[in-house]
Amino acid sequence: MSFGWSKPYEPTSALGKWFDERLPVPRLVHGSLGGGYEVPRNINYFYNFGVLAGLALVIQIVTGVVLAMHYAANTEVAFSSVEHIMRDVNYGWLMRYMHANGASFFFIVVYVHMWRGLYYGSYKAPRELVWMLGVVIFLLMMATAFMGYVLPWGQMSFWGATVITNLFSAIPVVGDAIVTFLLGGFAVDNATLNRFFSLHFLLPFIIAGVVMLKIWSLHIPGSNNPTGVEVKGPADTIPFHPYFTAKDLFGVGVYLTIFSIFLFFMPNFLGHPDNYIEANALATPEHIVPEWYFWPFYAILRAFTFDFILEAKLWGVVAMVSAIVLLFFLPWLDSSPVKSMRYRPKARMWTYVLLADILILSWCGGAVAEQPYIIISQIAAIYYFAHFLIILPLVSRTETPLPLPASISEAVLKGDASTGAPAGITDTGRNAAPTAQPAE
Amino acid sequence: MFRFISYAIGATFIFVLILAGYTDLKAAADAETSESDQVREEYHKYNKSVDWSWNGNMGLGVFGGFDNQQLQRGFQVYKDVCSGCHSLKRVAFRNLQEIGFNEAEVKQIATDWVVEVPSINPDTGEADTRPATLADKFPEVYPNEIAARAANNNALPPDMSLIAKSRPDGSNYLYSLITGYEPVPASFPESQKQEGLNYNPHFHSLWIAMPPQLSDGLVEYADGTPATIDQMGKDVAAFLTWAAEPKMEERKQAGIGTIIFLLIFTGLAYIAYRRVWADQKH
Numbered sequence: 001m002s003f004g005w006s007k008p009y010e011p012t013s014a015l016g017k018w019f020d021e022r023l024p025v026p027r028l029v030h031g032s033l034g035g036g037y038e039v040p041r042n043i044n045y046f047y048n049f050g051v052l053a054g055l056a057l058v059i060q061i062v063t064g065v066v067l068a069m070h071y072a073a074n075t076e077v078a079f080s081s082v083e084h085i086m087r088d089v090n091y092g093w094l095m096r097y098m099h100a101n102g103a104s105f106f107f108i109v110v111y112v113h114m115w116r117g118l119y120y121g122s123y124k125a126p127r128e129l130v131w132m133l134g135v136v137i138f139l140l141m142m143a144t145a146f147m148g149y150v151l152p153w154g155q156m157s158f159w160g161a162t163v164i165t166n167l168f169s170a171i172p173v174v175g176d177a178i179v180t181f182l183l184g185g186f187a188v189d190n191a192t193l194n195r196f197f198s199l200h201f202l203l204p205f206i207i208a209g210v211v212m213l214k215i216w217s218l219h220i221p222g223s224n225n226p227t228g229v230e231v232k233g234p235a236d237t238i239p240f241h242p243y244f245t246a247k248d249l250f251g252v253g254v255y256l257t258i259f260s261i262f263l264f265f266m267p268n269f270l271g272h273p274d275n276y277i278e279a280n281a282l283a284t285p286e287h288i289v290p291e292w293y294f295w296p297f298y299a300i301l302r303a304f305t306f307d308f309i310l311e312a313k314l315w316g317v318v319a320m321v322s323a324i325v326l327l328f329f330l331p332w333l334d335s336s337p338v339k340s341m342r343y344r345p346k347a348r349m350w351t352y353v354l355l356a357d358i359l360i361l362s363w364c365g366g367a368v369a370e371q372p373y374i375i376i377s378q379i380a381a382i383y384y385f386a387h388f389l390i391i392l393p394l395v396s397r398t399e400t401p402l403p404l405p406a407s408i409s410e411a412v413l414k415g416d417a418s419t420g421a422p423a424g425i426t427d428t429g430r431n432a433a434p435t436a437q438p439a440e
Numbered sequence: 441m442f443r444f445i446s447y448a449i450g451a452t453f454i455f456v457l458i459l460a461g462y463t464d465l466k467a468a469a470d471a472e473t474s475e476s477d478q479v480r481e482e483y484h485k486y487n488k489s490v491d492w493s494w495n496g497n498m499g500l501g502v503f504g505g506f507d508n509q510q511l512q513r514g515f516q517v518y519k520d521v522c523s524g525c526h527s528l529k530r531v532a533f534r535n536l537q538e539i540g541f542n543e544a545e546v547k548q549i550a551t552d553w554v555v556e557v558p559s560i561n562p563d564t565g566e567a568d569t570r571p572a573t574l575a576d577k578f579p580e581v582y583p584n585e586i587a588a589r590a591a592n593n594n595a596l597p598p599d600m601s602l603i604a605k606s607r608p609d610g611s612n613y614l615y616s617l618i619t620g621y622e623p624v625p626a627s628f629p630e631s632q633k634q635e636g637l638n639y640n641p642h643f644h645s646l647w648i649a650m651p652p653q654l655s656d657g658l659v660e661y662a663d664g665t666p667a668t669i670d671q672m673g674k675d676v677a678a679f680l681t682w683a684a685e686p687k688m689e690e691r692k693q694a695g696i697g698t699i700i701f702l703l704i705f706t707g708l709a710y711i712a713y714r715r716v717w718a719d720q721k722h
Contacts, residue, residue, distance in 0.1 A: 094694065264692060264694060264699070273610070277606045312460070322449070374464050375461055378457050381453075393443050
């Protein structure tokens, strides 16, 4: 994989050589995370978020496995077993708060990562499968997070599960049968809790498997970059190690610091107080809201309030599913040959409007289902679909992109000149380009 | 072709959303807020804000811990006033040692506790009760929900173990609620008064089953602090905050250490990053 000028793996020790001949794992690591993987030299801090997503997944799996040692998936004791973890298990509070906040941070990281992909056109040829596998991971994450939120068996767990599984009943003819099948009964109960626990434990490992496929498919063409111009020669790239291992380590430090602020000083800020009340099938909470990372999609679901041929609820479900599934088609909805929004002034403006639109949808999704939130979420949902299904296909056919740099290395040099770096400082680096301050 | 399918799907969703928005707006223009909602909005009061010990310097909460003296006073209020109806079933007697009681004192508290722990008579095998021990959690006040409701005019006194975390802004809310009883305002519409309930503007529905509990001098504090309503309200809210999150101090201490470590780590990582990149243009 990768480019002709990639440094091949050379075992440095006899043991390494012996091992490499029998099981070439060191070769694999070298080629995917080491000096053998060549990366565009101009990728910015947004490109740290892939590694951070991997870290977030590892944190979730490690803390989750520990929590599963102390948690009991039974409606009689589930809530109490979580409190047992919080009060009596050594550092149980740490594991649980890491897991709960870790889920939120996983979504934050993935949302930034997706935004990066949207902005720099990382979903376009030849990386369509990288993007689509990412959407698969996103869907798996949503399923995992949803089922995980049910496990503490609080009020929001129970009522969230009831509301969301009930959506399937909107499917004509077989809807009710599907709901019964999913729940293992006619209502959210012990059978539901048990299967959710089982699947919640399973899915992260499936996510890990899809992550491997995604990295594999990424490493065929190599990473995209902020110019969207493909790598043309050795001057455009530098090896992953040590350059990006060093940069990612710094990114990891920043990420863990921000994560720790939430974890240790405001661990319940992203949660809902009602989930500290044990589930009660006879008392419906005043407002049932999902976790914040589902709010944009929840707003789309609730925006459909009118029975037009189909039931409003079915429209909502179809729209909510479409809102995510349409991302699979993004590589073909956007037909512009130019990847990066840096060189697409019109599409760039609409992409920023989309960002604002998604933030508005999130805000509405977390609010009560009353006016003016309903009409705001309806307008925002209109834009969401218009953006992907109408505006983007039209703009990508009609806009005139700005001139692209001939290559990544040219863009780097030009960028440097425009920032007015002091002249006369030369360097002996591999491209003999003037150094001084990096262009970033 | 693909493009036109996409336009058609987009236009369909937009059309249905416009229909939905139009009908909703028309319905909203006709709708009137019910009187009970209006009254609730008009008379409901937001939480009073207390400067808690755990808010620490500048209210950032980073260095603020519990005040054990206050927690002990709060426990006394819970024991003398609340525990008649409200259980504390997720807290164990042994946990009281964490707020500064010594082992002998806690043993005394456990054995003297009015409600005994359900057990089995070792001779006959019949249901029985025994005095609580250090290892026991606070026994539940009522054997079941029906008994609890029967004793409280069909209202259910909630368990207090997690109450501070299960209400938004829990500590301030508990203080505001327990000290917030007021005479019904003269302007309050007669039709919205609720027979058998008590007026409290800090309660979400304004009418709460629990009668006012605190009066000046109701308990006699062991440390001599004057037991005003305000003082008791703060103390018991502080105690319940500890009961809901007993590991708060441990958590914050671990947090300070972790953040200091991470700042040094991140700083070094940044220096390493710049050094590694010193010969590169990017």
